[in-house]
Amino acid sequence: MARNSPRDIEVKAFATHHVITQPNPLRKVLRRVEEKDMDDPVGRAEQALAGLSSEFKDWMAVEAGRLAAAYAAVQKDGFTKEARDELFRAAHDIKGDAATFGYPSAAVIAESLCRVIEHAPDLAKVPGELFSHHINAIQAIVHENTRLDSLSVSGELSRRLRRVADDYLAHVNRDRPEHLEAILAPSIVPGD
Template sequence: MAKNSARDIEVKAFATHHVITQPNPLRKVLRRVEAKDMDDPVGRAEQALAGLSGEFKDWMATEVDRLSAAWAAIQKDGFDDARRGELFRAAHDIKGDAATFGFPSAAVIAESLCRVIEHAPDLARVPAELFSHHINAITAIVHENTRLDSLSVSSELSRRLRKVADEYLAHVNRDRPEHLEAILAPSIVPGE
């Protein structure tokens, strides 16, 4: 960039101070575009998203299959760090993607499952039904979420699963106050 010369700098003197204004060098590189030629990146993104929306259910089905496979491996061989990690990552990915892909209740349930995995002191002692209910609910929401009346059912299901998971976690962590604050915190998943 070229340096400004002293004559390009404007100085306004006031009784108590001076205001120094230098020219904006970006004006030389700025290109004016007529309104008819303006690009709308948000509009293009929305069009691209609409074009992909037909694939959302397939993507979610793939994530649900990954979650189910992780749970099946744990049922077969028990918990270890790798299987625990895979179950958590699968649930966490669903938590992050489900609302965007049109399955907000699945996101709430996946968050609840993540909380169980993260805060239970001993995953081997968590009732298997707690895991199964979460995974089965996510599977049902993704595979059967085609009717409008299913939204109220899935919303109620997600609320109840969260409540059961929170009660369980509060009970098993009653002697671990550092976990209780996180367990009793409100959901971070966007509302339905």
């Protein structure tokens, strides 16, 4: 970086102090843009998202179908490593995408399902109803057009499923304190 010469530095003396101002070297590389030519990347992203929004329902239906297929494979073959991983990935993808696509309750339910898969000591001992209730709730939210939680039922369903899953996980992990902290932590999914 180039050093400033003593003549480039401005010193203003006051009765109690001095103010030293150095020239800003970035001014040489800064390019001014007229207000009408300013780029708004957030606005462009929102526009692109709005253009794609008609496809969100289809994308969520595909993700919900993938989750159901993953659970069907578990029911058929048991919790093999591949089946467990696919079930987790399908739920995790919904957890990440659902709020963006307008299904925040589905994201909360998918997070709850991910937590069961992550923290249950033995997935084969988890009641099948806990899995099927999560999967059926996600499919109902996606297929019944409950975008943006227009029905308070989907929000209440997601809260109850999370509570049931947390109670189950706290019970089965009562002798595993290293898991209890993660289980009892609040949700990080938007819309919870």
